Structures are given as structure tokens and as C-alpha cells.
Amino acid sequence: MFEKVLVANRGEIAVRVMRACEDLGVETVAVYSEADKHSGHVRYADEAYRVGPARAAESYLDQEAIVEAALEAGADAIHPGYGFLAENAEFAALVEETEGLTWVGPSSDAMEQLGEKTGARTVMDAADVPIVPGTTDPVEDADEVRAFGEEHGYPIAIKAEGGGGGRGMKVVEEESEVEEQLEAAKREGEAYFGNDSVYLERYLADPKHIEVQVIADEHGNVRHLGERDCSLQRRHQKVIEEGPSPSLDADMQTEIREAARRGVEAADYVNAGTVEFLVSGDEFFFLEVNTRIQVEHTVTEEITGVDIVKWQLRVAAGEELAFAQEDVEIEGHAMEFRINAENAAEDFAPATGGTLDVYDPPGGIGVRVDDALRQGDDLVTDYDSMVAKLVVYGADREECIARSKRALAEYDVEGIVTIIPFHRLMLEDETFVAGEHTTTYLDEEFDETQLYDAQERWGSEPSESEGEETAREREFTVEVNGKRFEVNLEEHGDVPAIPDVEADDSAAPSAPVGPGGDESEGETVVEAGGETVEAEMQGTILSVDVSAGDVVEPGDVLVVLEAMKMENDVVASHGGTVSQVAVEEGESVDMGDVLVVIE
Incomplete structure (x- = not known):
């Protein structure tokens, strides 16, 4: 068994992996971004290394920084969790090729073979596993889509080869939509996965x-x-x-x-x-x-x-x-409820901040909570919206539902909005309780007006800002057992008048800071005059639909922003002329970043 495992992830899944390691007597190493320096997975790990600023592309997706942290920590294995680099065959290969490190997961070759949807279909077809009628070779142009539609009928699913979870998938309902949806699927595939290859399947409604x-x-x-x-x-x-x-x-x-x-x-x-x-x-x-x-x-x-x-x-x-x-x-029977920081009554909009003023998860027989946050923690909104997972077990589905109702009612969260009201509503929904729901039920049949009453009845509200607390970061050089470290300490509240301590430039790098130690983050420079349009959440720019000099009207789409695995149109609130476009397709942005300037 391994002696020390680095978990290349954050939040509840990082803690979940660390708990398994602890059960096996294995030490754990966390990596964290600047946004996550106070997060639960950092507290839980035996040691932690900073790998970059808040942007995922410069921290949790920085392959070299993570491997460097593993080597510096003396880890002998890397577990990727899910998301981020978990299905990245290139990262798996990098770990496999690094002496002294083991990749906890399938080989990079297997990931590449099965991660590409056309390759996986070929393998499964050869193993006599039923596959949906579709193509095994990438589709290059709209004529191929039309030919497929003539043979198999509409609707057609156009899927990015590296896609998953609905990302990079577009549905063509009729022939007139072929070119638009093909281009959208290829664009998403390139933006999400660096691969614009797509294939076709018969769409099961x-x-x-x-x-x-x-x-x-x-x-x-x-x-x-x-x-x-x-x-x-x-x-x-x-x-x-x-x-x-x-x-x-x-x-x-x-x-x-x-x-x-x-x-x-x-x-x-x-x-x-x-x-x-x-x-x-x-x-x-x-x-x-x-x-x-x-x-x-x-x-x-x-x-x-x-x-x-x-x-x-x-x-x-x-x-x-x-x-x-x-x-x-x-x-028996088990259910998992994703406790996301989202407002279901507002089209599942992700929370933009808040503090866990109260956090009291449920307990009792058959109830499991996987989380990383604790009461008093601030909500980190730079990544996905998941706060925790509530898992409930019962002797049968009926008992599981009854126990789930009790557990959700016990789940006391104040200071941030969550989708707990949505889950409680679903356990009273006749279609779900009967097990008759399909993948399209929520989007096409469910009466979403019920969510307003559920939010009013069971929902929580974001904590009110009481003004930012004064904080100051100081750097000290300390010596432990003959080894020197640079240590960053934060002071909160009224900062006492203590003279700054000059850092010793000859000191060794700090273990807690680790790779990616440059704390400066670039900010968008607004060169043009006018009103700025800013990102309302962290995400990736899928497309830029305007250029400098374009005249726009209220409601015109300026850019398309992917956040929380969904596309969001960023539209103009007023008419005018675009004086500056501050982002590019494929770029990662944070909440508050300037996207477009309109005069």
C-alpha cells in the first residue's frame, strides 16, 4: 500500500478520498488555490500545498504544478477525484511517466480509448453491448448530419468526442437546425475539451x-x-x-x-x-x-x-x-441528494457568496453526509456549486423516501441559499415517487412554479454582508529542526501596529505555499470608455458574439458563458456601441471580470 497520497481535487470529494486513505493508514496531501486556502479539504489533509491563484486553469488544472507538489511532499500516488483532471489522459500519462508516482485510476491508454466516445462505441459493439445507432468516425460537415437524418430520422444528437454530462451535446430536431447545432457542438467540444471532433447518435426522446x-x-x-x-x-x-x-x-x-x-x-x-x-x-x-x-x-x-x-x-x-x-x-435502497448552493426558484442560479452562519447536517440511522464545509466558513464560488452530498439508505425505496424527508427537514443551513427546498418538493412529487420520471421530466413536464412556494416554505437566504473585515498578510521566516521556511500569516480585525518583517530571500520555499507560488493575478485593463458588462459567475467563454465597433440593442447576446456546466447568454442591458471586448473564446473568467464595454 502507498505511504502518502496527493489528492488532486478540492471540497467534499477530496475529503472523501482522504478519509479512505486514513482508513488504510495512508498519509494525505492536499492542493489548493488561493481561493481555497481556508477550505475544508486543506484542514483535513496531513499537509497542503498551494498550486496557484483562484482560476482553475492556473491551479487545479495546472498539471505540472500538481506533480511538482506531489514530488515535493514525497507522495507516492495521486488520486484525481472527479472533475478537473480526473478524466484527462494527458495528466494520467504525466503521472505514470513520473518516477516514484502511481496514478490511482485507469491507465492513460484506457482513458484515451474509452474517453473518446467513438472509440468506446467501437469497443462496446465488439463486446456485444447494445449501442445507439450512430457514427463511429468523426463527422466533418453538415451534409453527413443530413444523410444520417435521412437514414435514421430526427431528432439527432450531435456529441463532442470528449464530452459528458450534457456538455458538448446538441439536439437537432429538424433539418433546418443542422448547421447551427453542428457548429455549436464543435465549438463546445473545443472550448471544454480541446477537441472539436463530434459524432452522431439517434436521439432517444x-x-x-x-x-x-x-x-x-x-x-x-x-x-x-x-x-x-x-x-x-x-x-x-x-x-x-x-x-x-x-x-x-x-x-x-x-x-x-x-x-x-x-x-x-x-x-x-x-x-x-x-x-x-x-x-x-x-x-x-x-x-x-x-x-x-x-x-x-x-x-x-x-x-x-x-x-x-x-x-x-x-x-x-x-x-x-x-x-x-x-x-x-x-x-435495500439508497438515494443521493446533491446539496448545491443554488436557488431553484431562480432557474437554479448559483449563489454568488455568503457565509455558513448555521450549518447543522442531519444524522441518525441510514443517513450519511459527505462534505468539507463547517459552520462559519465562507462559500467559495470560484468553482462548482456543490456544498455537500446527502446520502440516505433504507430497507426499501419506501423507507428510503420517508427517511430522506426526515433528513432533509433536519438539514439546517443558514447564510447561503441551497436546493434543499427542491429536494423536499421532489419527495412529494407523484411522478418521482412513483419512479416514472425520465431524463426530460424536469425540463419538459415538471411545473416549476411550485419551486417558488418550496423556496418560500423551506428555503434559506444569503447572509447579509457586514462589511469586509480588515485583513493583512505578513510573511515570516522561521526555522524548524534546522530547516528554514517562509510562512504567510493572516491577521484579521484591527491590525496592530507591528513593523513589517523583511523576508529572507535565501530561505527555502515554503511547503504550504508549494508550486505556483506567484500570488499575483492579472486584472483586465479597461481601455475604452463606457459601461462595463461583467461576469456574474466564474466560468469559461464559449463564444464572443460581438466585436469593437458593433452597434447592439438591449437583449442582444454579447458572449456565451459556460458556468456550472450550463450555457449562459450574457446580453446587453442597453443599446450602444461596443468600445472594447475584453475576453476571448475559451478564456476562463472569474465573477466580476469585465467582458465587454459599451458606450
């Missing part, structure tokens, strides 16, 4: 989304751990997951679980992963493979008793799976 958890070792053992139903989605993003699926009969359960196991075995895949399927009527079709741990892995852990993250570490260390397929028993 109202499917169930079923995924099977698998784990495999390097000794040829492949196991499935049952399925999860992730059909409750908003804009292709999962919000409540459960297992086992309430909509599959015993025969289809057996077939879909075995198909996943068979496909992974054919791909020579090692470590944990998830095979996703779409179910339409009495048919199921392969969708994609997620070559990492998933947010909802907790559901499977509750109904099988298998600690998936611990097995990730054991498999990466060369151990053989200690249980046979027939040893996997799926008992």
Missing part, C-alpha cells in the same frame, strides 16, 4: 438514465456493483441519484449489469469506472464510460457495503479484488 458501477484489477478480475438510476436531471445534469433502479425488471437488471461487466473486460480496463446506458421501453443502449469515480458512487457503497475509493487505492497498489461476483449482494 424520453429515456431512463441507468449506470452500472464496475471495478477491475490488473489480475483479470472484473466485477459489477449493481446499477444506479440517474434519470432525474436538469439540462442533462443529475440532481438526485438512486440505486437500485426502480424501473428495471429483474431480467433487464441482470442483462444491463452483465453487459457493463463484459464491456469493461473487453477494454482491458483496470480500476473503478461507470458504464452508462439509456433505457427506452424494453431496450437499453450503451451511452458512455466514465473513467473515474463518480459523484454518486456513494449510492452503490450504501447498497453493497463496498468502499469503492478504498478499492481504487488497493487496485492501484497492485492488490487483487478480494470478492467474487457472486459475493456482491445488493440490499
Whole structure:
């Protein structure tokens, strides 16, 4: 087993991995950005290294800085969690090639093969796993899309090869939309994944989304751990997951679980992963493979008793799976509720700030909370909106729902807005309670006006700003056991009149600061006059729709900003002439950054 593992992630998943390490007697290393220097995963780890400023591209996505931190800490393995670099085959290869480091996950070759959707379809088809009718070669132009539509009919899904979670996917309802949606899918693929290759699939209008958890070792053992139903989605993003699926009969359960196991075995895949399927009527079709741990892995852990993250570490260390397929028993029912800092009544808008004035998560039998925040913490809004995951287990689905109602009612959060009211509403929703919801239910059938009453009844409000506390950062040089370090200390409140201490330039780099230690962040220089249009949230610029000199009217789209895995049109609030465009396509921006200036 490893001696020290660096977790290349943040928040609740970083803490989740660290807990598994602690169970195995393994030391942990956190990495953090400037925005996360007071975050929970930093507190939990045995040691922590700063890898850059708030921008993810310059910190959590900085491959070299993370590997450098691992080497400096003396770690012998890197676990990526999910998101950020978790499915980046290039980063996995970098870790594999670095002497003394082990990648906790599937090999970079397997990630590349299964991460590209066309390659994964080819592997699954060869393993006799049903696939949705579609193309295996990248589609280059609109004529190919039209030809596919003539053969298979509309609607058609155009998907980015490196996509997932609805990102890089566009649906063509009719022939007139082909060129527009093809260009949008290619643009998103390039912006999100650095790959504008796309492929086509027959679009299944109202499917169930079923995924099977698998784990495999390097000794040829492949196991499935049952399925999860992730059909409750908003804009292709999962919000409540459960297992086992309430909509599959015993025969289809057996077939879909075995198909996943068979496909992974054919791909020579090692470590944990998830095979996703779409179910339409009495048919199921392969969708994609997620070559990492998933947010909802907790559901499977509750109904099988298998600690998936611990097995990730054991498999990466060369151990053989200690249980046979027939040893996997799926008992009871579990649900996971994503506790996101979003206001469901305002189109699930992410919170722009706040402090956890009260944070009292639920407890009791069958209740699990995965989180990293604590009461008094400020909400970090530079990344995704997830605050915690509430996981509830019951002997059956009925007990699980009853226990979930109790747990959500107990979850006391004040100071930030969350989607707890949405979850409580769903547990009273007839379609969801009956298990009859599909992936399109929330977007196309659900009456969203109910969310206003739910928010009023059960919701929390953002904390009111009481003025920023005076803070001053000082740098000191200290010596411990003959080794010198530079230490940064923050003083809050009334800063006493203490003279500055000059740092010793000859001192060794500080371990807590680590790689990426330049604390300066570039700011947009507004050269032109006029009213600035600023980013309302952190995200990535998908497209810039105006140029300097353009005349715009109120409501015109200026740029398209991807945030929280959704596209957001940034529009002009008034008419005028664009005097400056301060961003470029593919650029990462923070909340408050200037996007466009209009005179």
C-alpha cells in the first residue's frame, strides 16, 4: 500500500478520498488555490500545498504544478477525484511517466480509448453491448448530419468526442437546425475539451438514465456493483441519484449489469469506472464510460457495503479484488441528494457568496453526509456549486423516501441559499415517487412554479454582508529542526501596529505555499470608455458574439458563458456601441471580470 497520497481535487470529494486513505493508514496531501486556502479539504489533509491563484486553469488544472507538489511532499500516488483532471489522459500519462508516482485510476491508454466516445462505441459493439445507432468516425460537415437524418430520422444528437454530462451535446430536431447545432457542438467540444471532433447518435426522446458501477484489477478480475438510476436531471445534469433502479425488471437488471461487466473486460480496463446506458421501453443502449469515480458512487457503497475509493487505492497498489461476483449482494435502497448552493426558484442560479452562519447536517440511522464545509466558513464560488452530498439508505425505496424527508427537514443551513427546498418538493412529487420520471421530466413536464412556494416554505437566504473585515498578510521566516521556511500569516480585525518583517530571500520555499507560488493575478485593463458588462459567475467563454465597433440593442447576446456546466447568454442591458471586448473564446473568467464595454 502507498505511504502518502496527493489528492488532486478540492471540497467534499477530496475529503472523501482522504478519509479512505486514513482508513488504510495512508498519509494525505492536499492542493489548493488561493481561493481555497481556508477550505475544508486543506484542514483535513496531513499537509497542503498551494498550486496557484483562484482560476482553475492556473491551479487545479495546472498539471505540472500538481506533480511538482506531489514530488515535493514525497507522495507516492495521486488520486484525481472527479472533475478537473480526473478524466484527462494527458495528466494520467504525466503521472505514470513520473518516477516514484502511481496514478490511482485507469491507465492513460484506457482513458484515451474509452474517453473518446467513438472509440468506446467501437469497443462496446465488439463486446456485444447494445449501442445507439450512430457514427463511429468523426463527422466533418453538415451534409453527413443530413444523410444520417435521412437514414435514421430526427431528432439527432450531435456529441463532442470528449464530452459528458450534457456538455458538448446538441439536439437537432429538424433539418433546418443542422448547421447551427453542428457548429455549436464543435465549438463546445473545443472550448471544454480541446477537441472539436463530434459524432452522431439517434436521439432517444424520453429515456431512463441507468449506470452500472464496475471495478477491475490488473489480475483479470472484473466485477459489477449493481446499477444506479440517474434519470432525474436538469439540462442533462443529475440532481438526485438512486440505486437500485426502480424501473428495471429483474431480467433487464441482470442483462444491463452483465453487459457493463463484459464491456469493461473487453477494454482491458483496470480500476473503478461507470458504464452508462439509456433505457427506452424494453431496450437499453450503451451511452458512455466514465473513467473515474463518480459523484454518486456513494449510492452503490450504501447498497453493497463496498468502499469503492478504498478499492481504487488497493487496485492501484497492485492488490487483487478480494470478492467474487457472486459475493456482491445488493440490499435495500439508497438515494443521493446533491446539496448545491443554488436557488431553484431562480432557474437554479448559483449563489454568488455568503457565509455558513448555521450549518447543522442531519444524522441518525441510514443517513450519511459527505462534505468539507463547517459552520462559519465562507462559500467559495470560484468553482462548482456543490456544498455537500446527502446520502440516505433504507430497507426499501419506501423507507428510503420517508427517511430522506426526515433528513432533509433536519438539514439546517443558514447564510447561503441551497436546493434543499427542491429536494423536499421532489419527495412529494407523484411522478418521482412513483419512479416514472425520465431524463426530460424536469425540463419538459415538471411545473416549476411550485419551486417558488418550496423556496418560500423551506428555503434559506444569503447572509447579509457586514462589511469586509480588515485583513493583512505578513510573511515570516522561521526555522524548524534546522530547516528554514517562509510562512504567510493572516491577521484579521484591527491590525496592530507591528513593523513589517523583511523576508529572507535565501530561505527555502515554503511547503504550504508549494508550486505556483506567484500570488499575483492579472486584472483586465479597461481601455475604452463606457459601461462595463461583467461576469456574474466564474466560468469559461464559449463564444464572443460581438466585436469593437458593433452597434447592439438591449437583449442582444454579447458572449456565451459556460458556468456550472450550463450555457449562459450574457446580453446587453442597453443599446450602444461596443468600445472594447475584453475576453476571448475559451478564456476562463472569474465573477466580476469585465467582458465587454459599451458606450
